[in-house]
Amino acid sequence: MSIRHKNIESSSRRCQPSTVIYKHNDKLLNKTFQHSTLSKHVNLADHQLAISAPHLKANMTRCQEKHTTKHEDAVRSLLMCVDWMVTENLPLSKFKSLIDLLYESKFSASKLLVHESLSKVADTHLNESLSASPVVTVMSDESIDISNTKPLVIYAQIISDDMKPSTLYVNNMECTDATGKGIAASLLEEFQQRGIPTSKIVSMGSDGASAMTGKQNVQQPLQHQNPHIVNVHCVAHRLSLCTSQAAxxxxxxxxxxxxxxxxxxxxxxxxxxxxxxxxxxxxxxxxxxxxxxxxxxxxxxxxxxxxxxxxxxxxxxxxxxxxxxxxxxxxxxxxxxxxxx
Structure with missing residues (x-):
């Protein structure tokens, strides 16, 4: 008798692999030890499939893992390309041509490793720019979006070493407290996390809403820590108000x-x-x-x-x-x- 027939259980007189795979179909199971019947059963395609089922399952698992790894490597490659373009201040319109170049040169995606996430690189560059500037001007505005949440968008104006001003996007965060005190607390927390002291903030630009310029406005908590902060009502917004009211x-x-x-x-x-x-x-x-x-x-x-x-x-x-x-x-x-x- 073949060694493969050790899988046959003597008590139930059934082929164990076939029992596991085809337990829902008793017609495919052998119940006797007759030599002719066993020989026929061994040559059945169903029996051969039952014997190879564990190996096929293992191969499928390895193929899935290999496919997932290749997909993750490709995503890492794309993120690394975007990371490099952001770091080098290159226009994102060149992203497609860069990918085409890598594809044509048969650059192996598996060799690419992403050491830092894109958001971390952008945050690091932003924090360095804010820290290098001698003064910082904060511009913020809050509203209500379609999901009925209150986002607070924050921008900052800085001065570079060669005395050139620039505007930087800081964050678009959810503000649970839209009062002047709540907005001020959110602003202070945001810049403290980035290592920017309140003494460095010299002015605050806003749209002139009551929460920004009213009695309980944003400037009061800020001026409590830095009395030299100047509140500026956005010139473009004031011009828009003038023209709309005149019209x-x-x-x-x-x-x-x-x-x-x-x-x-x-x-x-x-x-x-x-x-x-x-x-x-x-x-x-x-x-x-x-x-x-x-x-x-x-x-x-x-x-x-x-x-x-x-x-x-x-x-x-x-x-x-x-x-x-x-x-x-x-x-x-x-x-x-x-x-x-």
């Missing part, structure tokens, strides 16, 4: 903004209208643009909406005229008002 008292500008808003709503609610407008733009060789929305919190949104409508005015009037012919009451009113202005 709100001009009836002609208000009517003009209302027309642009109605145009945006007219095309936003219908993909069919947007498609027809795009077809007309293609025929007239106009730029394929969509009507922009005016946002009160975006300074250049009014200019962008007006500029877009002016650039595609011919296509816009033709589209409204065709809709007017189809007895669309909204198109009739919009066409008259757009033609006047």
């Amino acid at each position: 709100s008292k001009n009836s002609h500008l208000q009517a003009h903004q209302q027309i642009l808003t109605e145009l945006f709503c007219y095309f936003k609610g219908s993909s069919k209208r947007q498609g027809k407008l795009k077809d007309i733009q293609t025929i007239l060789d106009d730029p394929c643009l969509i009507i922009k929305e005016i946002h009160s919190v975006r300074w250049l949104s009014y200019f962008n909406a007006l500029s877009t409508a002016q650039r595609i005015l011919d296509s816009l009037l033709i589209h409204l005229a065709e809709a007017d012919g189809n007895e669309d009451p909204k198109a009739v009113g919009l066409r008259k008002r757009v033609s006047i202005y």
